[in-house]
Amino acid sequence: MTTTKSNTYFWQGNQACAEGAIAAGCRFFAGYPITPASEIAAHMAKRLPQVGGIAIQMEDELASVGVAIGASWAGAKAMTATSGPGFSLMQEFIGYAFITETPCVIVDAQRAGPSTGQATKCGQGDVMQSRWGTHGDYSAIVLSPNSVEEMFTLTVRAFNLAEEYRTPVILLADETIAHMREQITVPSSDSVNVINRRKPRAGDKAFFGLEEVPPMPAVGEGFNVAVTGSTHDEYGIRFTADPLVHKKLVERLNNKIRNHVEEISDFEDYNIEGCQIALLVYGCTSRAIYEAVEKAEAKGIKIGYIRLKTIWPFPEKLVRKLAEKAEKIIVPEMNLGQICYEVERVANGLAEVIPLNKIGGGELITPEELLAKILREAEKNE
Amino acid sequence: MTQRVEVRISGLGGQGVVLAGQILGKAAVYSGRNAVQTQSYGSEARGSAAKSEVIISDSKIGFPAVRKCDVLVTLSQTALDKHFKDLKKGGVLLVDVSTVESIPETKVKVFKIPATETAKKTFGAGIYANMIMLGALARIINLVNDKAMEKAIRESVPEKTVEANVNAFNTGLEFLT
The missing domain is CATH 3.40.50.920 (Rossmann fold)
Structure with missing residues (x-):
């Protein structure tokens, strides 16, 4: 019999996801309870205050992803977690996060749908929704874990991709992996590779273009940034009729992901x-x-x-x-x-x-x- | 030779069958083995069919669900009726005879434990039946050491109930010692 290492645990997938988020630097969580994702919220509510973070239960899923986007613009790494029915409700704000280039992580622990379906039973029915759920031309980054260990490592990766590409990233889990318990060896915090968003330098004004992934200021840092879901130019100024501004923005938002499929791909x-x-x-x-x-x-x-x-x-x-x-x-x-x-x-x-x-x-x-x-x-x- | 055991703990929602499986899996990992625990329960808080499955192995565990079990633990008649067909020929059946009236005729080894009755009498609540069954189960599978089991119990139940749970577990061990 071998001795168990002190950093080896028997964790639930949802707990591993929450711990992975914290290891990646997540300090804000907002959610609304739903099977089979509730344990993520419960664990974040316990753990985030211990590391100086904030966890809030919101009135619904729309508000949950909304405040996560707000927290990201306030400078925090933010996450929300839900299942299919809540994921449907979040779609509009996911589009908002995409067009405003807001890094955040959205967990969908899939269950058997459509609608309430079989609330406690596993399914993989949200695969296309995770790609095409919101309206308009967009490109999604979606990760799929198959073990408790990957609920940790892929959550870390989801945050890193969100920060690197300045975009929402979806962790598409499922009831089995979310609720399952198995052993996990947790890496020490200094061995977790953590990527942070690029911040602007004094005098920078273009936070929505000029570069493939522009730098991102936080509100209150003095950059007078305007964040809008309407089509905008490199400086955040709304252009709601100009065809070229729209084409330039939406093509860049898609290309910054499509041009990096090999780097993003993991298998x-x-x-x-x-x-x-x-x-x-x-x-x-x-x-x-x-x-x-x-x-x-x-x-x-x-x-x-x-x-x-x-x-x-x-x-x-x-x-x-x-x-x-x-x-x-x-x-x-x-x-x-x-x-x-x-x-x-x-x-x-x-x-x-x-x-x-x-x-x-x-x-x-x-x-x-x-x-x-x-x-x-x-x-x-x- | 690789040791591997697949266990299904079954009963009704509220009897703590999921918790029992979690504790067993945790103790297996604390004993240096690989373990996977999965569960199935209804949307209702209590009363619907519930099961918890644990696979303990010395090698990597791929498929996480139990198809045929080496040990079947049942805390309700409906659970026994539903899951008995999935017990392997050379398997072991562990029954709470306080809550199960009729056991099918079988050649497999059957252990009858009056868990719920003992729990009520000794610990003042039938809810401790799961720990009594877990004690008996730990003795049968013999892959998890008792110290690790106790550690896992202490970490997994509310503080006020730790001693009663550990005692209930030990009571279960003694049934089969």
């Missing part, structure tokens, strides 16, 4: 080069692949996989490469098919894309179900 892969059948997975569903892959290999099947830790921006080159190598790509999801269409678009006929869907009751796709699908598809090949 785990196995045997891409040598596989005939591939799996494309993310989140809780990916926990079934390890056993299924081992058993498929024991039956002589050439199998590989990509597990996305960054869902959006979608890593087109990576998935295109997978489609060039594999004959078939199986996409297991706890929804009726969302990422599979993205895979199909990118594969563009190079590989056959096969969805494997399961919804209801929070029941995960089991390794047996996945293996059965792999075997059926391998048989068809012969």
